[in-house]
Amino acid sequence: MKDARSAAGLAPVGRMVNGLARPVFARYGFAVGAILTEWRAIVGVPLADHAQPERLAFPRGQRRDGTLHLRVESAWAPEVQHLSHRLIERINAHFGFRAVARITLRHAVLAPDRQPLPQPPAVAPPPEVEGASELDRALAALGAAMAGRVRRKGG
Numbered sequence: 001m002k003d004a005r006s007a008a009g010l011a012p013v014g015r016m017v018n019g020l021a022r023p024v025f026a027r028y029g030f031a032v033g034a035i036l037t038e039w040r041a042i043v044g045v046p047l048a049d050h051a052q053p054e055r056l057a058f059p060r061g062q063r064r065d066g067t068l069h070l071r072v073e074s075a076w077a078p079e080v081q082h083l084s085h086r087l088i089e090r091i092n093a094h095f096g097f098r099a100v101a102r103i104t105l106r107h108a109v110l111a112p113d114r115q116p117l118p119q120p121p122a123v124a125p126p127p128e129v130e131g132a133s134e135l136d137r138a139l140a141a142l143g144a145a146m147a148g149r150v151r152r153k154g155g
Helices: 014-025 041-042 074-082 084-095 132-153
Strands: 051-057 066-072 100-107
Touching: 014 084, 041 051, 041 084, 051 100, 066 074, 074 100
Parallel strands: 066 100
Antiparallel strands: 051 066
């Protein structure tokens, strides 16, 4: 029987991550390690940018009906609380069993790698780009027209 190896004779690293990380995750209460590694896919991008799992605690002697402890940015806490029942459904559907029964929230600043990246500042095109001066004039005229429109509306 042929094992799951690539053409170069090496197994893909992605297949081994959960097996290698399981003992580490279990030590921190993440018996279901995929909740960390697949958080963004489970809950979606907007929510994953403002909430992150801290640990999953199960009742003594059980590996189901756990309590998921989330770190949430304060402004997003009401939204996460409102969506908690849907989050539980999505998490449990992802795992195929009732891994999570409750969610508790802790207001805190998220780790820097979990926060959304700021938008890069607008950069003017370099002068050697053909037609850049015409584009600059057109954008300046559009900006002036928009500013005049806002002033007329009283905003």
